[in-house]
Amino acid sequence: MKELICIVCPKGCHLKVDVDKDFAVTGNGCARGVEYAKAELTHPTRVVTSSVCVEGALHRRCPVKTNGAIPKEKIADAMKTLDGVCLKAPVALGAVVVENVCGTGVDFVSTRELEVV
Amino acid sequence: MYDLIVVGGGPAGLAAAYAARQNGAKKIIILERDKELGGILNQCIHNGFGLHRFKEELTGPEYAGRFEKMLESTDVEVSLDTMVLSITPRREVHCVSAEDGYRILEAKAIVLAMGCRERTRGAISIPGTRPAGVFTAGAAQRYVNMEGYMVGKRVVILGSGDIGLIMARRMTLEGAKVLACVEVMPYSGGLNRNIVQCLHDYDIPLYLSHTITDIKGDRRVEQVTVAKVDENRKPIKGSEMIFDCDTILLSVGLIPENELTRGAGIEIDRRTNGAVVYENMETSMDGVFACGNVVHVHDLVDFVSAESERAGAAAAKYALGGEAAGEAIDVKNGDGVSYTVPQKIRIDNVEKACEIFFRVRKIYKDSKIVVKSGETQLASFKREHLAPGEMEHITLPKVLLDKASGEIVVSVEE
Structure with a gap:
């Protein structure tokens, strides 16, 4: 029996997972907890958020995220792909900043609009 | 004469203004002191916002962006770079901005949505010297995420509030070494999910029932002493640990920002440090409503939005002649x-x-x-x-x- 805290939503359910019984989950408040528990114990993934340099905008950084979850062990390498990236305003919401991050098929995209200032 | 003046253009103000417009208030203005709307959400670049409100997981800027787009489709006025100085019982709002100078705006109803600010080192009195390198977690978050300054290389975090936990992960991702997160209480002040995905994921130790008892450093933080505390939160001699670090981030609580509220003579609750409110978020002053973190500190922006929508709707009703x-x-x-x-x-x-x-x-x-x-x-x-x-x-x-x-x-x- 493994104990996990679900991170799918802020509720943070305390899950109990029976690995020997095909990852049977108890303590979950919703179905997403079942999915999370199995993924977390087999191949854990995370959405990564960070920021990149931007020129000509109100701020010097533009926030970005992976538009899907990537394997946890690739987070450090994914962060490296953002080094040296510099956008120019205007930036559209959802603009692709780095394509196919570390071969995951997931892109880093901008998470806000930035107008030219 | 405005139907409604909203003080603050963060998540609470945005939701209140939009809801008031939907509920029939016509002439509405948001007064915001920053150069853009969105408030603290602009620096909260992590995800986890909006699961209740939008049924999807958004980052802070995306969540703010949704509300800004909703507002753009209305005729709600926005006055940026505008500081409100005082509010009178006759519902006059004194404000000042570089563009419009000193203005006195009148309104039938007012929504207070000024949010909160962080408790600082002074508020909790840590012993030691006074070197550079001690930041509130939120200030560090703004430096790193919006202004492009990395605040340190070896970090100890005091307090396990959500902003501290989020910054533990953020600093790690940006290449810093986070040595410890230290919490004086026997439990964390943050959400469970943040303990997991911000501390456990990066093997950052969480010391519960511990506190910082000394800070050493001449120009910059060089060392902190962390000690275990007893049930009365008094440090236990002999339990000290020394960390060599250059940065301390404080995540030791948030205080509703109620200078305007107090100045107007509105009744404040000592337990929340926010205004005393009725069921419709009206304060002790007729026609003045309050919502979001200025009333009580919330964990989730989704709940701020929901509360603020109720306040906005009630303010619209009041402005249209429907006193409670x-x-x-x-x-x-x-x-x-x-x-x-x-x-x-x-x-x-x-x-x-x-x-x-x-x-x-x-x-x-x-x-x-x-x-x-x-x-x-x-x-x-x-x-x-x-x-x-x-x-x-x-x-x-x-x-x-x-x-x-x-x-x-x-x-x-x-």
Whole structure:
């Protein structure tokens, strides 16, 4: 029996997972907890958020995220792909900043609009 | 004359203004001191926002962006770079900006949505020298995420509030070494999910029942001493650990920013440090409403939006001539409960049900939230898990409230 805290939503359910019984989950408040528990114990993934340099905008950084979850062990390498990236305003919401991050098929995209200032 | 003036253009102000417009208020203006709308969400670049409100997981800027787009489709005015100086009982708002100079704006209704600010080192009195390198976690978050400055290389975080946990991960991802997160209480002040995905994921130790007892450093922080504390939160001699670090981030609580509220003579609740509010988020001053973190500090922006939409709708109703009437009963906190919002309910003004938000004083397993009026038990709600770091709420239907007399008391029974 493994104990996990679900991170799918802020509720943070305390899950109990029976690995020997095909990852049977108890303590979950919703179905997403079942999915999370199995993924977390087999191949854990995370959405990564960070920021990149931007020129000509109100701020010097533009926030970005992976538009899907990537394997946890690739987070450090994914962060490296953002080094040296510099956008120019205007930036559209959802603009692709780095394509196919570390071969995951997931892109880093901008998470806000930035107008030219 | 405005129907509604909203003070603050963060998540609370945005939701209140939009809801007021939807509910028939016409001439609305948002006064915002920053150069853009969105407030603190702009620097909260992590995800996890909006699961309740939009049924999807958004980052802070995306969440703010949604509300800004909704507002753009309306005729709500926005005055950026504008500082409100005072609010009078006649609902005049004194404000100043570089573009428009000093203005006195009048309104039929006002929504206070100024949010909160961080407790600082001074507020908690850490001993030691006064070197550079001690930041509140939120200030560091703004430097790193918006202004492009990395604030340090070896970091100790004091306090386990959500901003501190989020910054532990953020600093790690940007190449810093986060040595420890130190929490004086025996439990974390942040959400469980943040302990998992910000500390556990990066093997950052969380020291519960510990605090910083000394800071050393001449120009810059060089070393901190962390000690275990006893049940009275007094450091235990001999339990000290030394960390060599250049940066300390403080995540030691948030304080509602109520200078304007106090200046206007509005009644403040000592438990929340926010205005005392009625069921519709109206304050002790007629036609002045308050919502979001300026009333009580929320865990989730989704709940700020929901509360602010109620405040905005009520403010619109007031501006259109619908004053709330009726006798108010007090909502009191009983055993195990540290505060309630609202603090007063005018039962005649409750349509179907009234939601009560509160926090508990310690961690409870398998307990009951009990609502009583005198000796009469109005309602009881089972809870598997209660924690001070997680805001709780209950919904009291009007039929139950009608049975109350004088006051109602919310408490936890084990």
